[in-house]
Amino acid sequence: MKFLRKSLAIFLLLTMVFTIAACSSDEETKTETTTKTEDTKKEETKKEEPADDEIVIGLSLPTQQEERWVRDKEKMEAAAEEAGVKLLVQVANNDVAQQDAQAKNLIAQGIDVLILAPQDAAAAASIVEAASEEGIPVISYDRLITNTDKLDYYLSFDNVRVGELQGAYITDLVSEGNYIIMSGAPTDNNAKLFKEGAMTYLQPLIDEGKVNVIVDQPVDDWKPENALKIIENALTKANNDVQAILAPNDGTAGGAIQALAAQGLDGQVPITGQDAELAAAQRIVEGTQSMTIFKDTRMLGAEAINIAIALANGEEVKTNGAVSNNSVDVPSVLLTPYVVDKDNIDELLIESGYLKKEDVYK
Structure with missing residues (x-):
């Protein structure tokens, strides 16, 4: 009997030991799992954040x-x-x-x-x-x-110089006669600088009475359709007697040339431009636009x-x-800006890789 009681006591004691050990093991496993899960979440969160040194x-x-x-x-x-x-x-x-x-x-x-x-x-x-x-x-x-x-900083081309190049070119071609002068959008300070540069060549001729300005008008938003209307009205006013047009960029030049074409005057009236757009390069080759300014x-x-x-x-x-x-x-x-016309268009625009020859000479 004593032997049975003693055996039972040992059995109960061993059962308690194993139970405690099992509970301890479960708790450690649970703690370890929780820790790993939290570490994983932290790592995932870290990966989603952008690099601090990314510009x-x-x-x-x-x-x-x-x-x-x-x-x-x-x-x-x-x-x-x-x-x-x-x-x-x-x-x-x-x-x-x-x-x-x-x-x-x-x-x-x-x-x-x-x-x-x-x-x-x-x-x-x-x-x-x-x-x-x-x-x-x-x-x-x-x-x-x-x-x-x-x-902090201003990055551009020398925009007064851009206007000077336009003014020098057009007055060298036409030093007397009726002029239409367009400037860029009134909201764009560059338009002011372009015109300032161009007028250093035009104003002396105006003051001498050699150049008569039919219309002097800005082009809202630089839109070609607005330039088209300005030139249409100016041609009507002058009864098509126009010798030169100062256009501030290629877009406005395109609108002006459209108005000239409607009167059969495209290619007969020298006109400036700017930006070296493909359409402008094509017009220079065709002879309907005199020049553009290349700003790379x-x-x-x-x-x-x-x-x-x-x-x-x-x-x-x-x-x-x-x-x-x-x-x-x-x-x-x-x-630095550069003048482009039919004499140097290949050198400046095509050989430089800015435009493709097959596109320009279509």
Whole structure:
């Protein structure tokens, strides 16, 4: 009997030991599993977060309706990809309010640098101010943003020089007679600079009475259809007696040539242009447009990304000028523009790879 009681006691004792051991093992397994799960979640969360050192550049463009702005966008996207930085792009479709909202949304996303080509030079000042409050530097791209002392850099071509090249070319061809003068959009500070440069050649001839200006008018939003209407009205006013047309860019030149063609005057009236668009190159070959200004946007777009990366890294930006925006002299990087006409179109536009010969000589 004693033997049975003793055996039972040993059995119960062993059962308790194994039970405690099992419970301890379960708890350790549960704790280990929970710890692994938490570690996994932390690792997954860590993977989803963007790299702290990734450079994010915001780009706000006014339009994609003109070939040159399409080229700018494509070049900057390619340059950003090659440099391994993130580029967030917004296009305002020639809408001032839309650009304001889009650019401020980019700022809210925590971009490192903003590249801004303004639809309205003065209105864009509020975007620059908003970026400055967040410590985000702004590059005014191609078009100068005015009326703010917070603008960091201006990147463009020498736009007064662009106008000088147009003015010198057209007055060399036609030093007397009736002129139609068009300037760019009133909201674009570049339009002011182009005209300023051109008038250094035209104004003396006007003052001497050699050149008679039939119409002197800006082209709203740079739209070809607006240029078309201006030229139609001017031709009617002058009874088609027109010897030269100063057009600020290729788009407005195209609209003007359409109006001239309707009167059988295309190819008979010298006309300027700018941007070296394919359609303009074709018209130069055909003889309906006299010249264009080549501003290599491949260089401009690549330089914009280079400057943005330097600013994001806190590095110094080398400039070669300063341009007043009515508030301050903005540190500027200004590239060189070139005249293109039938004599050098192959050299400048085709041999450089900017345009294809089979497209130009269609």
